Amino acid sequence: MTSQPPPPPPYGTPDAPLLTVRGEADLEVDPEIARIAVTVTARGKDRRTTLDDLTHRNTTVLDLIKSYGDAVENLATGSVTLTPELAPRGRGERIRTYHGNIHLTAELTDFTALGELTTRLADLELTRIDGPWWQLRPTSPVHRQARQQAVHEAVQRAKEYADALGTTITALIELADAGATAGRPRSAFDRRAVRFSMAAAETEQAAEPLDLEPQRIHIRAEVNAQFTMHPPSL
Incomplete structure (x- = not known):
């Protein structure tokens, strides 16, 4: 049997100099x-009436969002609160009014439908809209593309350094993920969220759909890589 050459040491030596580089990738x-x-x-003075109003409005919102079918990828209820507000004066615990809130989140993949849905939701009574927040899926191939691009750059950078010394790289010692940033909107200023809080419109015609321009997502990946190279002639 022919013996295999020993693996290179995890540190630099005169016979196997160590070359450490960083690979980076920025995608939009x-x-x-x-x-x-x-x-x-x-909101109301009677607890049961307030709860009934809250239930009715929640059903209206859910039905409206669900009417967009496949354009809605996810719909979830976050929290429900019904809080009594005590009168500031007087003896005893006298309740002045009740406040009820239901928080929902919806994720859409059709941005044309998003503008129309946002307008229709904002046109409902006592309904507040926050967003949109632009995102990538966790399983998006863009994340893989960024990581691969960072690795390719690290290898190319190592070859260029070795070439500048008149030699070549021989082996990869270590490849470490230096940390990747989650996808975030790329913008000249922070406008990640737009808020609406409107009462029911008293007009005969529906409001015009909002024209929402999606913000591009910035993805960054970094790796640290260590290579050995043939001894250069200095």
Whole structure:
């Protein structure tokens, strides 16, 4: 049997100099998902009436969002609150009014439908809209593309350094993920969220759909790589 050459040591030596480089990748891509938050509110002096109003408005919002079918990828209820507000004066614990809130989140993949849905939701009574937040899916191939590009750059950078010394790299010693940033909107200023809080419109015609321009997502990946190279002639 022919013996295999020993692996290179995990440190530099005169016979196997160590070369450490960083590979980086910066990508700007279109978002895949837009997330909005919807808060439904009810207020009244009677607890049961307030709860009934809150339930009715919540059902109206859910039915409206679900009517967009496949354009809505995810719909979830976050929290429900019904809080009594005590009168500031007087003896005893006298309740002045009740406040009710239901928080919903919806994720859409059709951004044309997003503009129309946002307008229709904002046109409902005592309904608040926050968003949109532009995102990539966790399983998006863009993340893989960024990591691979960072690795390729690290290898290319190592070859260029070795070439400058008149030699070549021989083996990879270590490859470490230096940390990747999650996808975030790329913008000249922070406008990640737009908020709406409107009462029901007293007009005969529906409001015009909002024209929402998706913000491109910035993805960054970094790796640290160590190579050995043939001894250069200095």
